[in-house]
Amino acid sequence: MSAIHHTEESARRMARLAGLSYVIYTLAGLYITFGSVPPLSAFVDGSAASQSLEFGFRTGLLAESVLYVFVCISAAAMYVVLRSVSEGGALVAAFCRLIEGALGVTFIIFKYAAFAAVVNPDLTPAFSGEERASLMMLLRDVTGSALYFLLIPMAVGGVLFFSLFLRTRLIPRWLSAWGMLTYTVIGFLAASIVLFPALEQHVMLFFIPGALFEWVAALWLLFMGINTKAPEAGRAALA
DSSP, X not given: XXXXXXXXXXXXXXXXXXXXXXXXXXXXXXHHHHSSOOOGGGGTTOOHHHHTTHHHHHHHHHHHHHHHHHHHHHHHHHHHHHTTTOHHHHHHHHHHHHHHHHHHHHHHHHHHHHHHHHHOGGGOTTSOHHHHHHHHHHHHHHHHHHHHHHHHHHHHHHHHHHXXXXXXXXXXXXXXXXXXXXXXXXXXXXXXXXXXXXXHHHHGGGGHHHHHHHHHHHHIIIIIOOOOSSXXXXXXXXX
């Protein structure tokens, strides 16, 4: 019984860590989207005014780094919670979220390269001002468009994690089903934009329910945790 209790307690702690990670990376995403982070185009002219925005842009890069670090932490925590349900399924889901994190860090590097090329002309002495601006615009568009490739492994991992939650009822079934639906929609929309880029302006609103779900799931896991007592399926999975 003590081993089972220890396993359940460990799972509850990891579930709360996953919830905390969701909160942190969602807050980072909100800052990147709505905070005072200037766009790369603000640095093209190299004026003194644009130099004063460098700190704001660097905070955006830092926020993105924090975001993907906690994406990976949440994946590891969710794996620990759900590996006893299906080790293979939890492992695949965690790897999908780790792929998301790896792609995100790659895009940060591209974005920083574009930023450095514009604000530090000494790094590209053979380039003219127009060539630096063109390079910056190219890297900016690459990172902006490639975001949708990142969302596909994110969606696969999310669907797998919440399908395992649905099997065990460690969290309410309505929350698990909402998670599966949310990540399915995100994956479908991301794949559609990759295939048909013109759709981007018409489907962005459909991503909003995904952000709402992540807040609800984050707060539930952080404050309510998982229920290892009531559902027999949940107890059996963690036994």
